[in-house]
Amino acid sequence: MSGLRTVSASSGNGKSYDSIMKILLIGDSGVGKSCLLVRFVEDKFNPSFITTIGIDFKIKTVDINGKKVKLQLWDTAGQERFRTITTAYYRGAMGIILVYDVTDERTFTNIKQWFKTVNEHANDEAQLLLVGNKSDMETRVVTADQGEALAKELGIPFIESSAKNDDNVNEIFFTLAKLIQEKIDSNKLVGVGNGKEGNISINSGSGNSSKSNCC
């Protein structure tokens, strides 16, 4: 597990990375978005996190298939009314992690609403990932099968995690980064991260809301 936590040294040409990826965490308030982020970036878990207001922004450089990638990780408030000020948040996002809490059915049900928000505001080619957090809890009410079924319906990959136990946290971010890199390599996402060229042709109002990126 610890071997995966690679942070690259600075390279000779003055740049410490080859590319930047902007990744968002979204989901209802209290599902553990901030805990996942802090576990991944700082390898810490605090059961009493401060409420996220607006956005919180962290950076971590990782090695993806031999390339040094700087991950721009954006956390945001989960309360519904904050969606109006965080639509700017979706600009240029290459990866989006939709998080629910396996002990709270309502957060799972609301994933569809979050998915709709993503379709309204994000680049069509953004890579999505569904995460069921708090898998360590005995009070689970959403099964892994339910999570898997929803992910299949939405056409996106699925991982269960526990920020508390550090289960699958690295897997979330590395899996997503690799999928993003594949899209960059196949020219589905412009590497510079703003998706400008891609948006020109795709955002023509086709209204296609399903994604077929199932792995």
Next chain:
Amino acid sequence: MIMSSTMSTEAALVPNESVFDTVSSFNEDDANYSVLDLYDDDDEGDDSSTVERKEILTTRELEKAKAFTSLIMADPENFDRYGFSKKGYFISQEEYDKWWTEYNRYTERRKKKWENFLLKNKIELHNDNPLVYPARTDELSKFVRKGIPAEWRGNAWWYFAGGQRQLDANVGVYDRLKSDCREGAVSGKDMEAIERDLYRTFPDNIHFHKESFQNGEPAIIRSLRRVLMAFSVYDKTIGYCQSMNFLVGLLLLFMEEEKAFWMLVIITGKYLPGVYESDLEGANVDQGVLVLCIKEYLPEIWSHIESSYMNGNGSTDQISGPASGEEYLCRLPTLTLCTASWFMSCFVGVVPIETTLRIWDCLFYEESHFLFKVALGILKLSESEFLESKSQKLFRQYSSYTFGGSNDSDSTFKRLKNKIKTQEEADMEILQVIQNFPKRLLNPNDIFEKVLMKKKVALNGITQEKIDRGREYVAMARNRQRASSRPKERRK
């Protein structure tokens, strides 16, 4: 009041035997009073059972008070006088202790000057907690900007904000709201959000911890719940909005809950209108005003924002051409994702606590234009780090041109990609500077003495009238844009 017991904790650090004995005696009496006051539960009941309950509560609370006091005394070196952990992610314990040694002397000097000032104006100190202050003059303004004594803040804020007028006009309202809450008036959504946020308000403050000796939850948590629930019933256009937990949490460290409730009413209605409503439109308007202020007072930062904005920064809308004069007031620059929370939380959790308190001294004395001054002041102080990021960007841009080679289409595309890339890098670095810089503003005088109290610094000329006009202007611009965008949507 919490303040008294925690203040005694600070005094107990003095390594002088005779002083320690004196402080110990004082502390016990005062702590009992303040902790009992803190733990007083004002649930209602009939007369006879009330008498019995009070006797029982008094006995229990005395026991709790002793345990609570012991807890604070046992670990004084780790917590400040408000109960917050001294150590944080951005500030070490050593840095804190070094700063506090000097700053504490500053506050002591300031308090003596305040006492002389009030004496000169024939104002009673009321057991070291004045209830009124002299008429508003430049002299009083200077005193407030240099910081109100910590022990006086609760009453001072209440006085300057006009809390008593609010309470006098609404006698009995808070009690009725509490009754309504007990009878189920709070919406399920607000109730759930409030419950989730109670322990996520100040997890690093000892008064908000549930300790092993407590049978129930901390008294301040119960007060926080009651105030937030009462407010969600009182103002249904807002209900509960995340960040209000921080406002009330901090107020409760300085005043009792009914006063905290009316202070919340004043903050949300007068200082930050529309900011917490279900569409947060007031927050967007205030960010638009902030951007206008940056344009006027911080031209170097504005030039970066404009450059970033016109490069699209990931937006399809910008392909059509440069931003119109009002475009950026509707589609706000990315910077505002960081700065919106500065206003919504009135800088709680944004800067270290002593700096927050100095800001609140001026907020309640001067009104909300002071929040804009603080935001601009932080950006101004962080400007040197901004410029460093910008020079790095220029270096990379030069590098890309050097390797760009000839003018063929591949090279042109590569240069375009590199230009966009360096813009993205600069945006990211600057955003990180903006987010992290205020977290290290440990010494309030770094921003007050270097920026906010300098007459030569132009942003200090901002008045409430200017902000209010700005709010009207931005709101109209945003409404116009929304109106003009509707026909397009219908066409689709």
